[in-house]
Amino acid sequence: MFAAMAQAQDIHFSQFYQSPLNLNPALTGVMNCNHRLVANYRNQWASILKNRAYNTYSASYDQKLPVGRYDYFGVGGTLWGDKAGTSEFATIQARVSGSYAKKMGGYRKKAHYLVFGADLGLSNRSINSYNLQWPSQHNGNGGHDPMLAGDIIDDPSFLFADMSAGVLWFSVLNEEANFYFGGAFSHLNRANQSFDRDDVTGERPNIPLYSKFTFHAGGEFMPSQKFGLSPGVVTFFQGPSWQVNVGNSFKFLLGNSRRYNQAFQFGLWARLANKLNDKKLMDAVIVSTRFDYEQFNIGFSYDVNTSSLFTATNGNGAFEFSLIYKICGPERRGVYCPSF
Numbered sequence: 492m493f494a495a496m497a498q499a500q501d502i503h504f505s506q507f508y509q510s511p512l513n514l515n516p517a518l519t520g521v522m523n524c525n526h527r528l529v530a531n532y533r534n535q536w537a538s539i540l541k542n543r544a545y546n547t548y549s550a551s552y553d554q555k556l557p558v559g560r561y562d563y564f565g566v567g568g569t570l571w572g573d574k575a576g577t578s579e580f581a582t583i584q585a586r587v588s589g590s591y592a593k594k595m596g597g598y599r600k601k602a603h604y605l606v607f608g609a610d611l612g613l614s615n616r617s618i619n620s621y622n623l624q625w626p627s628q629h630n631g632n633g634g635h636d637p638m639l640a641g642d643i644i645d646d647p648s649f650l651f652a653d654m655s656a657g658v659l660w661f662s663v664l665n666e667e668a669n670f671y672f673g674g675a676f677s678h679l680n681r682a683n684q685s686f687d688r689d690d691v692t693g694e695r696p697n698i699p700l701y702s703k704f705t706f707h708a709g710g711e712f713m714p715s716q717k718f719g720l721s722p723g724v725v726t727f728f729q730g731p732s733w734q735v736n737v738g739n740s741f742k743f744l745l746g747n748s749r750r751y752n753q754a755f756q757f758g759l760w761a762r763l764a765n766k767l768n769d770k771k772l773m774d775a776v777i778v779s780t781r782f783d784y785e786q787f788n789i790g791f792s793y794d795v796n797t798s799s800l801f802t803a804t805n806g807n808g809a810f811e812f813s814l815i816y817k818i819c820g821p822e823r824r825g826v827y828c829p830s831f
Contacts, residue, residue, distance in 0.1 A: 504549075505794055508721075509815060520563060526818035527553050538807035545574070546574050552567055553588070558591075577623070589608065604660070606673075617647055668711065669829045674704070681700055703727060708724055718744070720741065724738075736777070756781040758778070760778075761775075795808060
C-alpha cells in the first residue's frame with residue numbers, strides 16, 4: 492500500500508506560470524528585473540476532507556547575473572511543503588537551482604535566448620500511521636476498532652536527494668510580444684521511496700520515485716494598446732499518470748501608460764488527466780485572476796471540479812493564491828524577458 496502512496500504524482504499548481512522554479516529549473520533568473528520573490532499556496536478537497544484537506548505551499552527566491560556581453564547566470568532557491576489527507580502524508584523539500592542563458596541572436600530590444608538549468612534538492616517524506624485503518628482492525632461486524640493492533644511502518648520518515656534539469660527557449664519580438672517553450676526532466680536519480688525495512692537485513696527495499704517529464708509553452712501578445720493575450724500550456728508525464736493544463740489569460744492595462752505596469756488579468760483554463768485504466772477525463776475548469784501593480788503581482792485561482800467526484804465535492808476543487816515581487820534596480824541592458 493505504501494509503495495503506491497509514495498509514488499503519487501508531484502505537487503502541482505493550477506497557476507503554474509506563477510511558480511517558475513517549481514515548473515522548470517531553466518526558468519531560474521529569467522525575468523525583466525534583477526531579483527524575484529515568489530510565494531504560492533494551494534488548498535484542495537476541503538469541501539469533503541475538511542481540516543484534512545490537501546495543502547501545498549512554496550516560497551522561492553531567484554536572481555539573474557550578467558555575464559559577458561549578452562548572457563546571464565541565474566541562481567535561486569526554493570522551499571516547498573505538501574501534506575495530504577488523513578494519513579498526513581507529507582513532503583518538505585529545500586532546493587537550490589542555477590541556469591545559464593545564452594543569447595542566440597537578435598539585438599537590443601529583440602532577442603532569442605537558449606537557457607539550460609538544473610537543481611539539487613533535499614527532501615523529507617513522512618506519514619502518520621496512527622490515523623490509518625488496517626484490515627487487522629476490522630471488528631468482524633463491519634466496523635473499525637482502533638484499539639486493535641494495526642500494521643507497523645518501519646520508517647515513517649526519511650530523507651532523500653532529488654535532482655532535475657531543464658531547457659528553455661524564449662524569443663522577445665518587441666516589448667509587447669514574446670513567446671517561450673521548454674521542458675524539464677525531474678527526479679533524475681529516482682530516489683528510493685520505501686517506508687519499509689527488511690526484517691533480516693534492516694535495509695529498505697528499492698521503490699524508486701517515478702521520473703517526471705514536463706513540457707510547457709506560452710507567450711504574451713498585445714493586439715492593442717490596452718488589451719493583451721497570455722496563452723499557455725503545460726503537460727506532465729510521471730509514471731502511469733499524465734496531466735495537461737491549457738488556457739489563456741486576458742490582460743487589460745490600467746492607467747495611461749505601460750510604464751507603471753498596472754494591469755488586470757482574467758483567465759480560463761482546463762485541466763485534462765487520465766485514470767489508471769487509461770481513460771481520459773476533464774478533471775477541472777480553472778478560473779484565474781491576477782493584478783499587476785508596479786513590481787507586485789497577486790494571483791488567485793479556483794478549480795471547479797468536473798470529474799466523477801463532482802457529486803461528492805459539489806464542484807468544489809481547490810483554490811490557490813500567488814504573490815510575486817520583483818526588485819529591479821539599475822539595468823545595464825535592454826533585453827526584455829517573457830512575463831511569467
